[in-house]
Amino acid sequence: MGLVEELEIVSAAVPLLIHPIIKGVWQTLTEYLVAVGEWAVGMKVRTGDNSSPHEADHTIVIGGATTLDSAKTIACIADSWKAWVGELKNVPDDRPSPSLNPVGPFFAAALAAGEIFKRTWGLRRGRFLDNHAYSLWKNSMSSVWEELDAGPALNELHLPPFVLVGAGAEGNALVYVLTHLENRDMYPVLVDDDVYDKTNLNRCSLAGTEDLNQEKTAVLASRLEAVGIASFPFSGDLKRFVNDARAGMRADVAEEIGAGSYSMVVSCVDKGDGRQDIQGLHPQWLLGGSTFDLQAKTNVYAGEKDAVCLGCHNAREHQGEAMRGIERQLRAMSHQERASFLTEHGLEVAIVEEYINDSHCGHLGRAALMDFVSTPPPDFSVGFVSLGSGVLLAASLFRNLLSGETIPHASGMTTFNFLNGNLGEGSLARDPQCQICSKAAEYQDSISEP
Ligand SMILES: [Zn+2]
Incomplete structure (x- = not known):
């Protein structure tokens, strides 16, 4: 059962200005949002008129709406690189932003969803955000909206071709931001060997119910295509990608990759060995997104x-340790217990049994367990955290490109x-x-010695 039971949208009849990510024709923003709810998770979305919103557990106001009970209401606003979230009574007095930059608005959406999550699940530590403004241009925060830097427009932004490894929740979020850029002249190469399953849909923002069991990269490529962005989807792991013939890839990009040269790689993978493989490509420019708890x-x-x-x-050794742990745990169980544990965690009983009974054959069982121990449990990955991470990643990418550097000069982490x-x-x-x-480093040391 989902966290959100029902959703009602109350809005004036404004036209749809954004590029829709699903196919269809809509007269108003509300009509489109209703269709997205159905498409994304099969949810019925109600609509109401401005004057009479239904009683709800939580209300999110985008902008300022003074007629509502401000104590219970979370508000958010955004402008270019800036986002604000807090209680309705504190909402900054600002005119609607004419900016087309998606960074601030996407971050504000993640902030508002995060507040709903905290208020619903209860807080054991941390705090509710009552008046919090952020600039992702400066990576700064304040309680005074006007103090923060809205940063430059993105119409001059030019993205070079890049390889995106990982088309899960964060990869989805990053691509979602890309589909809202004014300049569509880009060429992402998408690498992931997975398909969408039921546990993905709530946090993969560009995948809907009809995309179940579809290749993750192919789905992202079709969303990009829908807004006029060309890309190259590859369904397979990084090792296969590196050795692949790259048939159909844009010639200049294929040539560069064929020569083993990776000018820009973006990592949205959550497994240690996948990250090692990416670093092993020695890209000139490497960015990574990740989530940990909230x-x-x-x-x-x-x-x-x-x-x-x-x-x-x-x-990679950490996985070895985790593997030994899970093997010990499984061997200590009765046959019956083991079967129900494996089924519960979506593992195929027969192949894991084969591995547990004779670890020299059961290769499939070993691979399945390896995958299990190296994947964070889905309960801990909440959609808005992945969205937040994808937006921080996009912001970092855009900031570096706008600063005119051809390769970044300093490593750094934003949290x-x-x-x-x-x-x-x-x-x-x-x-x-x-x-x-x-x-x-050792190699560097040895060649720099006299
Ligand atoms: Zn290292």
Whole structure:
């Protein structure tokens, strides 16, 4: 059962201005949003007129609406790179923004959804956000909206071709932002070996019920195509992609990748070995998005000596340990217990049994368990955190490109914590055990010695 039982949209009859991500023709924004609810998760969305909203557990106001009970109501506004969330009584007095930049509005959507989540599930730590403004241009926060920098417009933004690895929730969020850019001249190469299943739909913003069991990359490519953006979807893991013939890929991009050169790679994968494989491509420019509990993070890896790399803290051995743990746990169970545990977690009983009974054959069982131990449980990945992470990633990408650098000069990490509303920049220390950068570092040391 979903967290949201019912949704009602109350809006004036305004025309649809954004590019729709689903096929159809709509006269108004409300009509479109109703269709999206049905398409995304099969949810019935009611509509009401301005004067008489129904009683609801929670109300979100976009902009200011003074007629509502302001104590119970969460409000949000956005302008260009800025987003604000808080109680309705604190909403900044600002005119509707003419900006076409999707960064602030998408972040405001994630903030509002996060507040609903916290108010519904209850807070054991953290706080409700009552008057919180953010600028993703400066990565700064304030309680005074006017103080924050709205940043430049994005109409001059030019994205070079890039490889996006991972078409799950964060990959979806990043692509969702891309579909709202004014400049559609881009060419994402999408790599992921998975298909959409039921547990994905609530947090993959560009996948709807009709996309169940469809290749994740193909679905993203069709959403991009719907708004006039060309892309190259590849359904398979990174190793297969690297060795693939790249038939149908834009010639200049295929040539660069064929030569083993990766100028820009974006990582939206959540597994340690996948991250190691990406770092192993040695891209000139590497950005990564990730989530942890209710924190959204994005990292820029500039490759300086002594800087953290994507392989750091993502060692493959950790999986070995987790594998030994799950094997011990499974062997300690009765046959019956094991069968119900495996079924409950969506693992195929027969193939895992084969592996547990004779770990020298059961390769399929081993692969299934490996996948199980290295995937974070879906309950912990909430849609708005992935959306937040995708938006932070997009902001980081756009900021670096607008600053005119051809490759980033410094590594860095941006973290937003939905629990307490903190937005901050920081850096992570390099992992001395890292199999990728510690070798590179040793190599660097040995060639620089006299
Ligand atoms: Zn490393």
